Amino acid sequence: MISSVFFLALLAHSAFGQIVSDFNCTIFTDKNVYAPTATVCSNTYSDATCALLYPPATAGDVIAPDTEIPRPVNCWSNDAGTTFNQDMKDAAIASCAKTCGYCCQTDAYSCKNVQFPRLKCDTITSAQCDSPAWRTIIAQDCPSACGFCNEGGCVDAVTNCATDMSICQNIGMQDFVNSYCQKTCDRCASSTTSSSSSGSASSATTKSSGTSCTTYDADTVTACTSWAANGFCTNTFYTDAQRKARCATTCKIC
Structure with a gap:
């Protein structure tokens, strides 16, 4: 009897347009309203298809x-709202999360942010998500704000790096790609390589501060071996600082 009364109460509230089925992706002020993260993503299906699959209670x-x-x-229901159905919700999240207000529960937006972020995660705007000045910081500190949860804390600072992959191997572009194309060019800290060098690089040992060392910083460039073969480790055109920043292990730079 109690459950029937509760369900009728839900229907009564629904008639007044209130959120009653699932409070995920909502916030409470003086009432429950959808949070910014409820609709921050894009639907997997087209918006038109989602509108047909998930028509609103009131047209428009x-x-x-x-x-x-x-x-x-x-x-959230397969019986016209009589009961909650997890399978229906899972299908909605996978296909039409934005239409259903479930973006905050998609894989890209459902991770935890760091405990002490450098900016306020819940006020991040879509413009900041695309800004070269903010993208890498957001990916590390507030990944759920921009859908970066699956990126491992590393994104390109600019969004078009992959349109020309040759920049990753262009020696003259290394400062740029190290700063702005970390994901595309494998310059993320988690994807650096510390493999031992070979060939001409093995004989190009450079000392720092007059001392030798047995361990080196990891290479930040995947092409260090080929660069070394072309003289990168010994060519005086490049400074020790430039070589160390890119190929410290390969060039044996302390």
Whole structure:
């Protein structure tokens, strides 16, 4: 009897346009409204297809931050809202997360941010997500704000690095790619290589501060072996600092 009364109460609230089915991706002020992260992602299916699969309770309603319209019933139920169905919700998240207001539960947006971020994660804008000045910081500190949860803390600072992969091997572009194309060019700290060098690099030992060492910083460039074969470790055109920043292990630079 109690459950029946509770369900009828939910239906009554729904008639007034309140969120009653699932409070994920919502925030509470004086009422429950959708959080900015509820619709921050893109649908996997086209928006038009999602609108057909998940029609709103009231024609024309669109879930958006700070609104309280009920989620389309198909987003969470397979029996017209009588019961909650996890399979229906999982399908909605996989296909039409934005339409259903479930973006915060997709893989790209559902991770934890660091405990002490350098910026306030819940105020990050879409413009910051695309900004070269902010993208790498956001990926490390606030990955859930921009859908960077699957990136391992590393993204390109600019979004078009992959359009010309040759820049990764262009010696004259190394300062640029190290700063702006870390993901595309494998310059992330987690993807550096510390493999031992061979060939001409083995004889190019450079000492720092007049002392020798047995361990070296990891290479930050995947092409160090081929560069060394072409004289990168010994060519005086490059400074010790430049060689160390890119190929410290290969060039044996302390």
